[in-house]
Amino acid sequence: MFNPTKIIAIGLNYHDHAKEMNVSVPEYPLIFMKPPTTIILDGESIIYPDQTKELHYEGELGIVIKEKIKNVLKDEAFKYIAGYTCANDITARDLQRIDGQWTRSKSFDTFCPLGPRIVSDIDPVAGLEIITRVNGLIK
Secondary structure (H helix, E strand, O other), rough: OOOOOOOOEEOOHHHHHHHHOOOOOOOOOOEEEEEEHEEEOOOOOOOOOOOOOOOOOOOEEEEOOOOOOOOHHHHHHHEEEEEEEEEEEOOOHHHHHHOOOOHHHHHHHHEEEEOOOOOOOOHHHOOOOOOOOOOOOOE
């Protein structure tokens, strides 16, 4: 069982989504974090906060790191990967625009559904298709 201390994410790394948001892909990775309280398991309900009127979702590939690491060389990174899982990055898009940064809009409890399982027998570099479902319907 994994007990994550944080979720680290890269924003605007998907070119089509950046175009959709009418922003350019940044020169350097745009990094943000989500606290562990955002995590819920596959099938659990996302809580829609009263503060927002514009909740968005983004299907993502989650990479599960198997131990605490720091300053890992690029060539050695894969040996610290426990596996991969489906992730859903929930965002209160209207709050993101108001704040001008991403902390509040992405950090509400339940804003990071994960699962249904962690798999290790895939090669994400070879390419994967990510399908997002909302209430069972493909989006």
